[in-house]
Amino acid sequence: MKSLSMQNPLCSLRKSSNSKSLKSIALVTGTRAEWGLLYPLAKALRDNHIFNFSLLVTGSHLSQALGNTYKEIKSDGFHITAKIPILQDSSSTQLDIAKSLAATITAFSQYFLQTPCDMVILLGDRYEAFGVAIACANLNIPIAHISGGETTQGANDEYMRHCITKMSYLHFASTEIYRRRVIQLGENPSRVFNVGSLAVENIHNTPLLTQAELESTLQTPAHFLDSFCVLTFHSTTLESTNPTQEITLILQALLKSPYKILATKANADSGGSLINEVLESYMRKYPQNIVLCASLGRVLYLSSVKLAKFVIGNSSSGLGEAPILNTPTINIGDRQKGRLMPHSVISITPNPEEPQAYVQEVLDSINHLASKDFAPKNISHPFGNGTTSGQIIEILQNTLYHGTINLKKAFYDIEP
Incomplete structure (x- = not known):
């Protein structure tokens, strides 16, 4: 050799x-x-x-x-x-x-x-x-x-x-x-x-879909995209929290809100398959409220975030792509702690050991996004x-x- x-x-x-x-x-x-x-x-x-x-x-x-x-x-x-x-x-x-x-x-x-x-x-x-x-x-x-x-x-x-x-x-x-x-x-x-x-360049140069085009592509239930959020939640590999418990509580909170849920599956990380099992179970139980995709892909994901009322979960896209697209974010937990947080991001760290309080804190954050006190327009970003x-x-x-x-x-x- x-x-x-x-x-x-x-x-x-x-x-x-x-x-x-x-x-x-x-x-x-x-x-x-x-x-x-x-x-x-x-x-x-x-x-x-x-x-x-x-x-x-x-x-x-x-x-x-x-x-x-x-x-x-x-x-x-x-x-x-x-x-x-x-x-x-x-x-x-x-x-x-x-x-x-x-x-x-x-x-x-x-x-x-x-x-x-x-x-x-x-x-x-x-x-x-x-x-x-x-x-x-x-x-x-x-x-x-x-x-x-x-x-x-x-x-x-x-x-x-x-x-x-x-x-x-x-x-x-x-x-x-x-x-x-x-x-x-x-x-x-x-x-x-x-x-x-690269997210800024990608968004500036990607023709995004209209609501009608997205509905046709995803084949969502009628009026699903009139008022929806994008949910992307991954396991937090340095924390002791149970990912199954957390995604369950997040879904329970969202199902109590007026918004439909467009969810993407978790990454191939430790605990990711457990999150996906819960998402699949809830999708089967609430087919009119939840659409689950293994992957939306670049154009569909950006189009979805642009049209969504908000992004929720712990994905870096909530701190990166969402502010560029002028969409607010509810960032849950410490997975993204330490990243720059544009003013359109609400960060919460509810305790999954207190299920009722966890659900209520997520709901309070959703209500805050809809209030007059939180109305970010022309969201600035440092990217x-x-x-x-x-x-x-x-x-x-x-x-x-x-x-x-x-x-x-x-x-x-x-x-x-």
């Missing part, structure tokens, strides 16, 4: 600006929400002639139970370079996640040994991205990381994100606060950029002006064709 330095030319410090061959960039996506953000960047990378672009699809995209969302990627007009299965079991226990993480490291190591690339782009904080980052770090492949510096104190994504930051070479943060946090982790400011959020992809591509081009990559990164100390 060739040594790693021979397999990967980036083990050397110098980058030649005179190279006639295209530099190869691989973009990895493992979840539906991630693809919703990555779409504009993937499109820009695919349509330019600067790089040899590869799209690697893994994780829940390849799960039938979670909607086979790789089909959405294909319907968006993309050629999938490689499908790399990693999920070990649909039950999503902690052991299943550990096995999937190990499978990710092994599978992507094998892929990159057979198909070397000059840089890998990863987004976010999930275990799929964490596993790919470990594989890249071990093979001396530079990583460009999107959305570093954010925090999610209620999930183990928190430390996975920061680990990915330390393994990455380029950093594309979505706000100035997040950029400074990456530097605080010891990354040199010359490699850390505030490029805004940039929608030029993120162009900024990222320019930085990638300068780095790969005109810069020097030194993977022996010195820790950047902030002056006291």
Whole structure:
């Protein structure tokens, strides 16, 4: 076998600006929400002639139970370079996640040994991205990381994100606060950029459906979308709360409200399948009040959030996409604690050990959204002006064709 330095030319410090061959960039996506953000960047990378672009699809995209969302990627007009299965079991226990993480490291190591690339782009904080980052770090492949510096104190994504930051070479943060946090982790400011959020660009450039078009596509009951909310709830992997109990109490509260419920299934996380079982049970019991989708996909989800009276749950989209679409959010629990909270977000942390109080606090929040005291219009957000992809591509081009990559990164100390 060739040594790693021979397999990967980036083990050397110098980058030649005179190279006639295209530099190869691989973009990895493992979840539906991630693809919703990555779409504009993937499109820009695919349509330019600067790089040899590869799209690697893994994780829940390849799960039938979670909607086979790789089909959405294909319907968006993309050629999938490689499908790399990693999920070990649909039950999503902690052991299943550990096995999937190990499978990710092994599978992507094998892929990159057979198909070397000059840089890998990863987004976010999930275990799929964490596993790919470990594989890249071990093979001396530079990583460009999107959305570093954010925090999610209620999930183990928190430390996975920061680990990915330390393994990455380029950093594309979505706000100035997040950029400074990456530097605080010891990354040199010359490699850390505030490029805004891909969500802004995605929303600005995606034709959204009308209510009639959404009703026809989802085949909802009559008048369902006249007054509805979007529910997305995931397990909180660093908390001891029972996800089954919490989603049950949230549904009980929503069923007492005047709003219909358009729900999406939970991610392939520990406890996610338990949440989905409750959602499926309630959907069967209340078919006129609840529509459940394994995955809405990028266009349907954004259209739904735009038309909804509010978003509820603990998804990052309630703090990111919803404010951009001028839709208020009820954020429940600590899963997103530490992220920037636009003024359109109401955060509550009800105690599931007190069921009646939990239900009432959710109902009070819903009533508050409908009150005259809470009427956000032209919601402001700190996520940039929608030029993120162009900024990222320019930085990638300068780095790969005109810069020097030194993977022996010195820790950047902030002056006291």
